[in-house]
Amino acid sequence: MISIHKPVQPAMSSKADMPRGAVNDKASLETAIRGNQMVPLWNTGAPIGGKLPRSRCTPSVWSYTDTKTAELVPAREAECRAVLFINPGRAESPYTLDTLLAAHQLILPGEKAICHRHSPFAVRFLIEGEQGYTAISGKKMYMYPGDLIITPVWNWHDHGNEGDKNVIWMDGLNIPLFRSMPIDFTEHYDEEFGRDTQESSPYPDQDAADMKFSWTQMQARLQVETGDYATIEYRLPGTGDSVSATIAANMERIEPGAVSVLRKETTNHIFQVHKGSGTTELVAPNGTRTTLAWGVGDNFCVPSWYEFTNCATDSGETVYLFYFTDKPMQEKLGLWRTA
Numbered sequence: 001m002i003s004i005h006k007p008v009q010p011a012m013s014s015k016a017d018m019p020r021g022a023v024n025d026k027a028s029l030e031t032a033i034r035g036n037q038m039v040p041l042w043n044t045g046a047p048i049g050g051k052l053p054r055s056r057c058t059p060s061v062w063s064y065t066d067t068k069t070a071e072l073v074p075a076r077e078a079e080c081r082a083v084l085f086i087n088p089g090r091a092e093s094p095y096t097l098d099t100l101l102a103a104h105q106l107i108l109p110g111e112k113a114i115c116h117r118h119s120p121f122a123v124r125f126l127i128e129g130e131q132g133y134t135a136i137s138g139k140k141m142y143m144y145p146g147d148l149i150i151t152p153v154w155n156w157h158d159h160g161n162e163g164d165k166n167v168i169w170m171d172g173l174n175i176p177l178f179r180s181m182p183i184d185f186t187e188h189y190d191e192e193f194g195r196d197t198q199e200s201s202p203y204p205d206q207d208a209a210d211m212k213f214s215w216t217q218m219q220a221r222l223q224v225e226t227g228d229y230a231t232i233e234y235r236l237p238g239t240g241d242s243v244s245a246t247i248a249a250n251m252e253r254i255e256p257g258a259v260s261v262l263r264k265e266t267t268n269h270i271f272q273v274h275k276g277s278g279t280t281e282l283v284a285p286n287g288t289r290t291t292l293a294w295g296v297g298d299n300f301c302v303p304s305w306y307e308f309t310n311c312a313t314d315s316g317e318t319v320y321l322f323y324f325t326d327k328p329m330q331e332k333l334g335l336w337r338t339a
């Protein structure tokens, strides 16, 4: 017989408040347990965990066309002119997948964001536009289509558009982690320093190798790889580590008519189509087959433990897919598995 303790002893009002002596059969025991904010494991119908990964997230595509219409948002809301991709299987923000959030952000010519810093880590992949920039700790780095900039944890950063055309990028973050582990912090520069933006000055690419990864260099590296398919992870200079402890970033090349390697991992994948078009063939953990179709600028995701291959359109151009994953975090926790 278990002993049930409550912090206070209110007047007796329900079966759960009965004195211990009244708990004399299984049913009254379960009622008493539930009345004290506990759950009896023996009748929940399932053990803790499951036989297979069982994300509620589903493979999904978000059309780039929808992002472009965000220019209808007025300037005073420019800071928030981002479209978050919400997984239809979970249908709640901020989940593109269980551990990762992706968004497209539109910056109109002349706009600037307020400088801030936060615990979530971010990757930023430039989709279109020129003279957009991200400044990290006062180092202003201009971005061109296909460039990747990472924002290390707790660095002051802001961004803007100094050109005369719209700039659109994809942001990738580990924000969903902080729903189950709410230990994150955010600060705005003006709260501490009384102005919106930290002084920044242009920072040359050759000095920014730990934060900026140019498309021209990545494309050159992928082109010297042999075969119809190649994938390269962006890694930090010096250590060779993934771009963060939680997120890895990669680019893959698929020649027209060719397919990627087949993957089935605990990893969550979010893809940003940089060039070309194609499909993704998937098999869910329960055996259900799905096909996603995508083109330039689209974003699509593959939840954990789906088997999948990416296929480039036969008559199209070479496909380049940027993608980010939660693999480093899973590996560090000893949880990563592949079939």
Ligand SMILES: [Fe+2]
Residues within 6 Å of the ligand: 116, 118, 122, 157
């Ligand atoms: Fe930020």
